[in-house]
Amino acid sequence: MSSTSRPCGEPIRKAGNSLQVPDQPIIPFISGDGTGPDIWKAAQYVFDAAVEKAYNGKRKIAWLKVLAGEEAYKTRNTWLPDETVEAFRTHLVGIKGPLTTPVGGGIRSLNVALRQLLDLYVCLRPVRYFHGVPSPVRRPELIDMVIFRENTEDIYAGIEFQQGDADAERFRQLFAENFPERFKKIRFPETTGFGIKPVSAEGTDRLVTAAIDFAIAQGRKSVTLVHKGNIMKFTEGAFRDWGYACAKQRYGAVELDGGPWCKLPEYLGGIIIKDVIADAFLQQILTRPAEYDVIATLNLNGDYISDALAAQVGGIGIAPGGNINYQSGHAIFEATHGTAPKYADLDQVNPGSVILSGEMMFRHLGWDEAADLIIRGVEGAIAARTVTYDFHRLMINEGQEAKLLKCSEFGQAIAKHMN
Numbered sequence: 001m002s003s004t005s006r007p008c009g010e011p012i013r014k015a016g017n018s019l020q021v022p023d024q025p026i027i028p029f030i031s032g033d034g035t036g037p038d039i040w041k042a043a044q045y046v047f048d049a050a051v052e053k054a055y056n057g058k059r060k061i062a063w064l065k066v067l068a069g070e071e072a073y074k075t076r077n078t079w080l081p082d083e084t085v086e087a088f089r090t091h092l093v094g095i096k097g098p099l100t101t102p103v104g105g106g107i108r109s110l111n112v113a114l115r116q117l118l119d120l121y122v123c124l125r126p127v128r129y130f131h132g133v134p135s136p137v138r139r140p141e142l143i144d145m146v147i148f149r150e151n152t153e154d155i156y157a158g159i160e161f162q163q164g165d166a167d168a169e170r171f172r173q174l175f176a177e178n179f180p181e182r183f184k185k186i187r188f189p190e191t192t193g194f195g196i197k198p199v200s201a202e203g204t205d206r207l208v209t210a211a212i213d214f215a216i217a218q219g220r221k222s223v224t225l226v227h228k229g230n231i232m233k234f235t236e237g238a239f240r241d242w243g244y245a246c247a248k249q250r251y252g253a254v255e256l257d258g259g260p261w262c263k264l265p266e267y268l269g270g271i272i273i274k275d276v277i278a279d280a281f282l283q284q285i286l287t288r289p290a291e292y293d294v295i296a297t298l299n300l301n302g303d304y305i306s307d308a309l310a311a312q313v314g315g316i317g318i319a320p321g322g323n324i325n326y327q328s329g330h331a332i333f334e335a336t337h338g339t340a341p342k343y344a345d346l347d348q349v350n351p352g353s354v355i356l357s358g359e360m361m362f363r364h365l366g367w368d369e370a371a372d373l374i375i376r377g378v379e380g381a382i383a384a385r386t387v388t389y390d391f392h393r394l395m396i397n398e399g400q401e402a403k404l405l406k407c408s409e410f411g412q413a414i415a416k417h418m419n
Contacts, residue, residue, distance in 0.1 A: 009062025012092045012365070014329035019092065021365045026062045028087040032097020033069040034339025035407075039351035040097045042411030046351075046374060047358050049415040054369035064091070068110055069099040080110055085117050092329045095361055097354055098339045111334070112158070115151050118330045120323035121203065122210050123149035123299075125306040125336070126360065132382045133314035134394035140313050142290040146220075147309070148211040149302025151323055153203045154235075156299040159196040168194060199235040199298065204242040210326050211296040212251060212264070215271050223247075225275040226297040226305065239298055240275050247273040278305075285309060306336070317390050318352035318378075322360045331364055333357040347406045350388040352378065355414065373418040380417025381410065 010022040031040035044063065051059055066084040073079050079102050088094045099110040114120070125147040129140040161168035171194055176183040186192055208225070215223050225244070229237030244260055247253035253262040253273055264271045276284070278301050285292065285308065297305060310319035322333040335354040343349050355374065362371040381387065385395060385402040388410050395402040405413060 007062035007064050009060075011090060012329075014092065019329055019365065021367070023059045024062050025093070025365065026064050026091050027361075028064045028066045028084075028091050028094035030066055030068045030084070030094075030096035030099065031071075032335065032339065033071070033100040034098060034341040034344045035346075035349045036069075036097030036099075036335075036339060038343075038345065038347050038407045039335060039349060039354050042351040042407050043354045043358055045408075045411045046355050046377065046414050047362075047370075050362070050370040050373040050377070050418060051367070053418055054367070054373055059367070066094075068096070068114075073102075080113055085114070088114070088118060088330065088332060093331045093333075093361065093365065095333045095354070095358060096335070098335045098337055100339050100341075112156060114332060115323050118323075118325065118332070119152060119328065120325050120330060120332060121150065121152045121206055122322075122324045122326065123147075123151040123302060123306075124322040124324055124360070125149060125302070125309075126320065127306070127309040127313060129313040130318070130379055130382050132385065133318070133391060134398055135312060135314055137286065137312050139289075143285070143309060143313055145285075145289070145292055145295055145309060146214065146218075147295045147297065147302055147306050148207055148214070149306065150203060150207045150296075150298050152299075153198050153200060154299030155195055155197050157196070157198050159198065161194040163191055163193040197232070197235050199239055201238070201242050204239050205246050206327070208243045208246040208296050209250060210324075211294050212247060212271070212273070213326075215294045216264075216268050219269060220271065220293045222272040222274060222292070223294045223296055224281075224292055225273070226278050226281045226295055226301055227275060228278045228301070229275075230277055236298060236301075243275070243296060244273065281305070282308060285312070310336070315390065316353065317350035317388075318356060320353055320356035320360050322357060322364065324364070331361070333361040333364075347408050348389055349407055350390050351407050351411055352388075355411070374414070377414035377416070377418040381413040384413070384417070386410070386413045 007026055009024040009026040012025050013020040031037045066087045068080050068084050072081055101109055127143055127145050129143055161171045211223050225240050227236040227240045229240045247262055251264050251268055253264050255262045261274045310316045316337045319336045321336040322331055324331040334357055337353055359371045359374040386405055388405055392402045392404045
């Protein structure tokens, strides 16, 4: 393993449809690049405090440090060591800070690579408002959505041909010879780069199944399929159609008023399954966000949507995320922001994103008591206006009094407010 020492603990196992979590589960972690070590130190303090308070020593996380990003490259001459991937594969559940995007050839994105190697097909992004956080919208408290973003397909599959290279020329010729009418639609074929957007029935089905299962379990009111199927009919439009088919075939949903909207049986909560065009959705999350609950969408749409919603409730600095395969049990929870290298080692940035991602991780493990304490701590620290510089600046600009805390101090404040 790419760790300095083997922790005392036991691996998490998958049994049927559930996880078997020991009292001392081994959790691999990547502290991350740039500000990663700062936010990880604050976050681990919060996690350990929450577990100790919730279980009085009966449970404890056995943290296993693994390497990726700049630290791995400097010490191992590889951005993503095989043993790091194997640690996440073996121990099922892990957590990570932000990772840099390698410059040059090879891996395009370490985050995408981990998702694809472990087939983490759901990017789970809950978005909610914490009272007291400055927001650019009038009623941020109306936003309470959970986004299920497909994580392995769409243009993020990385199937591209760079203009001018031999593969692009070969692809251009094959396309022209086999699909001449479609090829005519390319305005400047000699200087065009090409990309392929794969969207499958299987990928859609497992994503929408996860979203509907979540909505049922959490007592949510609706699942919305967000797409651009009015233009991309055989990819995004197919996603919509396959999503409705999943609701009907797996859950017995019945069409409302002639469809396409449909409704699950009452014994499954009577959840409404609906759809909306992506650009209309981006307007409506500003004008009437309370109408939306659980969101299922493709990879690129989900990238835009999750960050747009995060901005409405205080910014990506407190936006959590998790990458999950509900079938295999594998999951990696992560800070959703970048590495911000100019703030590295300054003990300054907001650790809220990775802390709230840890809260998601504890719920995934079934440790709801620890998760509840983290939420209570975050709510208390923000309500007391004891915050890091990002929130402090916004609060002062709005004429509020606030106390500026370092990254580490904000973690301590969250732990204090768990009481």
